[in-house]
Amino acid sequence: MLNILAISGSLRAASTNSALIAALARNAPPGCRVSVYDGLGCLPIFDPDDEGERTPLEASELIDAVTRADGVIVSCPEYAHGVPGGLKNGLDWLVSRDAAVAKPAMLVHASPRSLFARAALAEIMRTMSFALCEGNMLEIVLLGKKQPEVESILAEPANRLAMRDALNAFADFIRAR
Numbered sequence: 240m241l242n243i244l245a246i247s248g249s250l251r252a253a254s255t256n257s258a259l260i261a262a263l264a265r266n267a268p269p270g271c272r273v274s275v276y277d278g279l280g281c282l283p284i285f286d287p288d289d290e291g292e293r294t295p296l297e298a299s300e301l302i303d304a305v306t307r308a309d310g311v312i313v314s315c316p317e318y319a320h321g322v323p324g325g326l327k328n329g330l331d332w333l334v335s336r337d338a339a340v341a342k343p344a345m346l347v348h349a350s351p352r353s354l355f356a357r358a359a360l361a362e363i364m365r366t367m368s369f370a371l372c373e374g375n376m377l378e379i380v381l382l383g384k385k386q387p388e389v390e391s392i393l394a395e396p397a398n399r400l401a402m403r404d405a406l407n408a409f410a411d412f413i414r415a416r
Protein backbone atom coordinates (compact mmCIF):
# COMPACT_ATOMS: atom_id res chain seq x y z
CA MET A 240 0.00 0.00 0.00
CA LEU A 241 1.46 3.37 -1.02
CA ASN A 242 1.06 6.16 1.48
CA ILE A 243 0.65 9.51 -0.33
CA LEU A 244 0.61 12.83 1.50
CA ALA A 245 -1.49 15.57 -0.13
CA ILE A 246 -0.99 19.27 0.62
CA SER A 247 -3.17 22.21 -0.40
CA GLY A 248 -1.39 25.56 -0.68
CA SER A 249 -4.56 27.46 0.23
CA LEU A 250 -5.71 28.11 3.80
CA ARG A 251 -9.14 29.36 2.67
CA ALA A 252 -12.02 27.44 4.30
CA ALA A 253 -13.77 27.17 0.91
CA SER A 254 -10.55 26.49 -0.99
CA THR A 255 -10.92 24.82 -4.37
CA ASN A 256 -7.37 23.42 -4.08
CA SER A 257 -8.27 21.83 -0.73
CA ALA A 258 -11.47 20.44 -2.28
CA LEU A 259 -9.40 18.87 -5.07
CA ILE A 260 -7.00 17.34 -2.53
CA ALA A 261 -9.92 15.95 -0.50
CA ALA A 262 -11.47 14.50 -3.66
CA LEU A 263 -8.17 12.80 -4.54
CA ALA A 264 -8.20 11.17 -1.11
CA ARG A 265 -11.76 9.91 -1.71
CA ASN A 266 -10.93 8.61 -5.18
CA ALA A 267 -7.67 6.84 -4.39
CA PRO A 268 -7.37 3.62 -6.42
CA PRO A 269 -6.62 0.27 -4.78
CA GLY A 270 -3.05 0.19 -3.53
CA CYS A 271 -2.91 3.92 -2.69
CA ARG A 272 -3.91 5.73 0.47
CA VAL A 273 -3.99 9.55 0.22
CA SER A 274 -3.89 11.42 3.53
CA VAL A 275 -4.32 15.17 3.76
CA TYR A 276 -1.81 17.40 5.56
CA ASP A 277 -3.66 20.44 6.86
CA GLY A 278 -1.14 21.98 9.24
CA LEU A 279 0.34 24.72 7.01
CA GLY A 280 -1.59 27.45 8.83
CA CYS A 281 -0.15 26.42 12.22
CA LEU A 282 3.53 26.36 11.22
CA PRO A 283 5.79 29.01 12.75
CA ILE A 284 7.61 31.15 10.20
CA PHE A 285 10.76 29.33 9.15
CA ASP A 286 13.91 30.50 10.87
CA PRO A 287 17.20 28.62 10.34
CA ASP A 288 18.04 29.38 13.99
CA ASP A 289 15.10 27.14 14.96
CA GLU A 290 16.37 23.97 13.34
CA GLY A 291 17.93 20.93 15.02
CA GLU A 292 16.97 20.58 18.68
CA ARG A 293 14.94 23.78 18.50
CA THR A 294 12.70 22.56 15.65
CA PRO A 295 9.10 23.45 16.59
CA LEU A 296 6.69 20.54 17.11
CA GLU A 297 4.48 21.64 14.21
CA ALA A 298 7.46 21.62 11.83
CA SER A 299 8.60 18.22 13.12
CA GLU A 300 5.13 16.83 12.39
CA LEU A 301 5.35 18.05 8.79
CA ILE A 302 8.90 16.73 8.39
CA ASP A 303 7.86 13.33 9.82
CA ALA A 304 4.76 13.15 7.59
CA VAL A 305 6.83 13.84 4.46
CA THR A 306 9.53 11.39 5.59
CA ARG A 307 6.96 8.61 6.14
CA ALA A 308 5.13 9.27 2.85
CA ASP A 309 5.95 7.33 -0.31
CA GLY A 310 5.02 10.41 -2.31
CA VAL A 311 3.70 13.97 -1.97
CA ILE A 312 0.98 15.70 -3.99
CA VAL A 313 0.59 19.50 -3.96
CA SER A 314 -2.30 21.60 -5.23
CA CYS A 315 -1.57 25.29 -4.97
CA PRO A 316 -3.12 28.65 -5.91
CA GLU A 317 -1.11 31.54 -7.32
CA TYR A 318 -0.86 34.81 -5.39
CA ALA A 319 0.62 37.81 -7.26
CA HIS A 320 2.40 35.51 -9.71
CA GLY A 321 3.99 33.56 -6.86
CA VAL A 322 3.68 30.58 -4.55
CA PRO A 323 1.57 31.41 -1.45
CA GLY A 324 3.75 32.24 1.55
CA GLY A 325 2.18 29.54 3.73
CA LEU A 326 3.19 26.75 1.37
CA LYS A 327 6.66 28.21 0.75
CA ASN A 328 7.10 28.44 4.53
CA GLY A 329 6.18 24.76 4.90
CA LEU A 330 8.62 23.78 2.17
CA ASP A 331 11.37 25.88 3.78
CA TRP A 332 11.13 23.72 6.93
CA LEU A 333 12.03 20.71 4.74
CA VAL A 334 15.08 22.15 2.98
CA SER A 335 17.97 21.42 5.37
CA ARG A 336 17.27 17.74 5.92
CA ASP A 337 16.56 14.50 4.06
CA ALA A 338 12.76 14.50 4.03
CA ALA A 339 12.40 15.84 0.48
CA VAL A 340 15.46 14.23 -1.08
CA ALA A 341 14.39 11.88 -3.91
CA LYS A 342 10.82 11.97 -2.55
CA PRO A 343 8.40 11.46 -5.45
CA ALA A 344 6.09 14.47 -5.89
CA MET A 345 3.31 15.50 -8.23
CA LEU A 346 1.58 18.83 -8.77
CA VAL A 347 -2.15 18.95 -9.50
CA HIS A 348 -4.16 22.01 -10.48
CA ALA A 349 -7.55 23.47 -9.63
CA SER A 350 -7.04 26.57 -11.82
CA PRO A 351 -6.19 26.76 -15.54
CA ARG A 352 -4.15 29.92 -14.82
CA SER A 353 -1.46 30.05 -12.10
CA LEU A 354 1.30 29.48 -14.65
CA PHE A 355 3.90 31.53 -12.76
CA ALA A 356 3.20 29.66 -9.51
CA ARG A 357 3.27 26.29 -11.25
CA ALA A 358 6.69 27.02 -12.74
CA ALA A 359 8.03 28.52 -9.50
CA LEU A 360 6.77 25.63 -7.36
CA ALA A 361 8.25 23.06 -9.75
CA GLU A 362 11.60 24.91 -9.64
CA ILE A 363 11.52 25.13 -5.82
CA MET A 364 10.67 21.45 -5.41
CA ARG A 365 13.28 20.31 -7.95
CA THR A 366 15.86 22.47 -6.15
CA MET A 367 14.89 20.74 -2.90
CA SER A 368 15.61 17.40 -4.68
CA PHE A 369 12.02 16.19 -4.78
CA ALA A 370 11.67 13.71 -7.68
CA LEU A 371 8.99 15.58 -9.60
CA CYS A 372 6.63 13.49 -11.71
CA GLU A 373 6.50 15.88 -14.67
CA GLY A 374 4.59 14.09 -17.42
CA ASN A 375 1.37 13.46 -15.57
CA MET A 376 -0.77 16.56 -15.22
CA LEU A 377 -4.16 16.61 -13.49
CA GLU A 378 -6.10 19.84 -13.95
CA ILE A 379 -9.73 20.11 -12.87
CA VAL A 380 -10.99 23.65 -13.37
CA LEU A 381 -12.61 24.86 -10.15
CA LEU A 382 -11.43 28.50 -10.36
CA GLY A 383 -14.16 30.86 -9.20
CA LYS A 384 -16.58 28.02 -8.42
CA LYS A 385 -18.39 27.82 -5.11
CA GLN A 386 -19.98 24.97 -3.20
CA PRO A 387 -22.02 22.96 -4.11
CA GLU A 388 -20.85 23.31 -7.72
CA VAL A 389 -17.27 22.44 -6.73
CA GLU A 390 -18.39 19.09 -5.31
CA SER A 391 -20.64 18.34 -8.27
CA ILE A 392 -17.72 18.99 -10.71
CA LEU A 393 -15.46 16.76 -8.61
CA ALA A 394 -18.14 14.03 -8.62
CA GLU A 395 -18.44 13.96 -12.43
CA PRO A 396 -17.46 10.48 -13.68
CA ALA A 397 -14.87 11.89 -16.11
CA ASN A 398 -13.19 13.86 -13.32
CA ARG A 399 -13.22 10.91 -10.92
CA LEU A 400 -11.60 8.83 -13.64
CA ALA A 401 -9.01 11.57 -14.29
CA MET A 402 -8.16 11.61 -10.56
CA ARG A 403 -7.79 7.82 -10.42
CA ASP A 404 -5.69 7.84 -13.62
CA ALA A 405 -3.40 10.55 -12.20
CA LEU A 406 -2.99 8.64 -8.93
CA ASN A 407 -2.31 5.38 -10.78
CA ALA A 408 0.32 7.12 -12.94
CA PHE A 409 1.90 8.64 -9.83
CA ALA A 410 1.86 5.22 -8.11
CA ASP A 411 3.64 3.72 -11.16
CA PHE A 412 6.19 6.57 -11.00
CA ILE A 413 6.79 5.86 -7.29
CA ARG A 414 7.10 2.10 -7.78
CA ALA A 415 9.53 2.53 -10.70
CA ARG A 416 12.00 4.43 -8.53
Ligand SMILES: Cc1cc2nc3c(=O)[nH]c(=O)nc-3n(C[C@H](O)[C@H](O)[C@H](O)COP(=O)(O)O)c2cc1C
Pocket residue numbers: 249250251253254255256257316317318319320321349350352353354381382383
Ligand atom coordinates in the same frame (compact mmCIF):
# COMPACT_ATOMS: atom_id res chain seq x y z
C1 LIG B 1 -4.24 37.74 -3.04
C2 LIG B 1 -4.55 36.95 -4.29
C3 LIG B 1 -3.73 37.07 -5.38
C4 LIG B 1 -3.97 36.33 -6.53
N1 LIG B 1 -3.12 36.42 -7.58
C5 LIG B 1 -3.31 35.63 -8.67
C6 LIG B 1 -2.37 35.63 -9.74
O1 LIG B 1 -1.38 36.33 -9.72
N2 LIG B 1 -2.60 34.80 -10.78
C7 LIG B 1 -3.69 33.93 -10.83
O2 LIG B 1 -3.84 33.18 -11.79
N3 LIG B 1 -4.60 33.94 -9.83
C8 LIG B 1 -4.42 34.75 -8.76
N4 LIG B 1 -5.33 34.71 -7.72
C9 LIG B 1 -6.47 33.82 -7.81
C10 LIG B 1 -6.23 32.51 -7.08
O3 LIG B 1 -5.03 31.90 -7.49
C11 LIG B 1 -7.39 31.59 -7.40
O4 LIG B 1 -8.57 32.20 -6.95
C12 LIG B 1 -7.23 30.25 -6.76
O5 LIG B 1 -7.94 29.33 -7.53
C13 LIG B 1 -7.75 30.22 -5.35
O6 LIG B 1 -7.49 28.96 -4.81
P1 LIG B 1 -8.33 28.44 -3.55
O7 LIG B 1 -9.77 28.33 -4.00
O8 LIG B 1 -7.75 27.07 -3.28
O9 LIG B 1 -8.14 29.36 -2.42
C14 LIG B 1 -5.09 35.47 -6.57
C15 LIG B 1 -5.94 35.37 -5.46
C16 LIG B 1 -5.67 36.08 -4.31
C17 LIG B 1 -6.57 35.93 -3.12
